[in-house]
Amino acid sequence: MGKTVCETTxxxxxxxxxxxxxxxxxxDTANRFECDITVSNGENRVDGKxxxxxxxxxxxxxxxxxxxxxxxxxxxxxxxxxxxVELKHFDEPTPGDQEKL
Amino acid sequence: MKFVDFVCFEAxxxxxxxxxxxxxxxxxxxxxxxxxxxxxxxxxxxxxxxxKRENEASTGIGKGVxxxxxxxxxxxxxVAAVGKSSVGVDFSALDKQPVYCVILLVxxxxxxxxxxxxxxxxxxxxxxxxxxxxxxxxxxxxxIEDLLREVDENPSLL
Numbered sequence: 001m002g003k004t005v006c007e008t009t010x011x012x013x014x015x016x017x018x019x020x021x022x023x024x025x026x027x028d029t030a031n032r033f034e035c036d037i038t039v040s041n042g043e044n045r046v047d048g049k050x051x052x053x054x055x056x057x058x059x060x061x062x063x064x065x066x067x068x069x070x071x072x073x074x075x076x077x078x079x080x081x082x083x084x085v086e087l088k089h090f091d092e093p094t095p096g097d098q099e100k101l
Numbered sequence: 102m103k104f105v106d107f108v109c110f111e112a113x114x115x116x117x118x119x120x121x122x123x124x125x126x127x128x129x130x131x132x133x134x135x136x137x138x139x140x141x142x143x144x145x146x147x148x149x150x151x152x153k154r155e156n157e158a159s160t161g162i163g164k165g166v167x168x169x170x171x172x173x174x175x176x177x178x179x180v181a182a183v184g185k186s187s188v189g190v191d192f193s194a195l196d197k198q199p200v201y202c203v204i205l206l207v208x209x210x211x212x213x214x215x216x217x218x219x220x221x222x223x224x225x226x227x228x229x230x231x232x233x234x235x236x237x238x239x240x241x242x243x244x245i246e247d248l249l250r251e252v253d254e255n256p257s258l259l
Contacts, residue, residue, distance in 0.1 A: 016213040019220065020170070021158060051162050051195070052228040058221030060214045 004035075006074040009066050010085040014092035018059035020051075022090035027051045029084050035071025037081070042066075048081075061095065102218040104226075104249040107206075111136035112182035113242040117203070122192050126151045126169055129182040129205040139207070143175030147207060161194025165237065166227055170206035172216060179219045181206045183245055185237070202236050226252055229259040 012018055018026070030037045030048040037048030041063060046053035048067065059065055065085075069077045084090065112132035119125040127148045134144040150171045154160075161167040167190075182205045189199025204223055208216035226232045232252060239245045252258060 017217050019213070019217055020160060020168070024158060050228075052224045055224040056221055056228065058217040060217055 003070055004072060004074040005068070005070045006078040007066065007068045008078050008082055009064055010082055012059045012061055012063045012065065012085065013094045014089040015061050015095050016092060017061050017063070018054070018057060020055060022092065023051055023054045025084060025090050026054055026081065029080050030077065032080070033069070033071070033073045033077035035069045035074040035077050037067065037069045037077055040066045040068070102215075102222045103253040104222065105253055107179045107219045107222075108181045108183060108249055109133055109136050109138050110242070110246045110249075112138065112180075113245050114182070114184040115240055115242050115245060117184045117186045117190070120186075120188070120190065122155065122190060123152050125184060125186070125190050125203055126155065126205065129169075129184045129203060130207070132182045132184075133180060133205075133207065138176065138180045140175045140177075143173070147171065147173050147175050151205065151207075155192075159193040159195065161192030161196075161200050162227075163194055163196035163198065164227075164233060165189075165198060165201040166233065167192040167194065167200040167203050168206065168220070168223060169203065170208065170216075170220075172208045172210045172213075174210050176207045176209055179206065179208045179212075179215050181219065181223075183249075185239070185245070202233070226259065231259050 038045050039048045041057050119128045130148045150173050151169050154171045155169050160169050184203040192200040235248050
């Protein structure tokens with residue numbers, strides 16, 4: 001059986017960006033899966049399961065990140081991570097939310 | 102961002118007297134206050150805010166390091182204090198191990214990007230085992246300052 005490779009690009013939309021708490025949520029989610037997960041901001045490609053490395057991306061609001069998963073459950077991992085970043089926004093407000101207040 | 106851009110060298114505590122997490126936070130925030138990096142009268146408020154943040158989720162990221170932090174109106178720009186404990190402090194770290202190096206960061210509320218840049222700079226260095234080792238071995242404020250300046254100037258050392 002060949003190795004499954006899945007890739008997607010997500011945009012950070014919560015106003016505070018990928019600070020420590022969201023970074024921990026990302027790493028927690030990534031660690032639920034067997035597959036290898038890497039994240040790239042165009043300059044650096046880092047291990048999606050390491051809090052130190054994910055925090056190093058310093059992804060501000062508006063930054064695009066490419067997530068790559070390799071392994072049996074790669075597809076599920078990509079779906080879960082995309083949901084966390086782009087649908088849940090790490091349960092944090094986006095700039096649009098703040099304008100509505 | 103470089104360490105010199107946000108680390109307050111007057112707030113380096115080479116041997117923390119505090120033995121528990123909350124007291125360590127208080128010691129480091131007080132060091133920033135003493136160095137006049139906090140707005141007047143905000144010290145206690147900031148201590149409480151850092152502890153509250155720490156209670157939500159530990160910033161003890163493992164490998165003997167903790168990065169307590171908070172966004173607070175009591176600072177104009179991102180500022181950090183550095184503390185070390187040779188006996189180790191319980192920060193309820195992710196790897197359940199004691200913490201020997203604490204970098205405490207206070208960021209203004211209205212500039213999340215700058216907070217991220219400071220964190221990036223801290224993590225970029227902390228991920229190197231050599232840096233963590235050097236930091237742990239530095240026993241005076243001057244040695245810690247030298248180390249931080251050196252990796253700023255010459256990141257390839259790590």
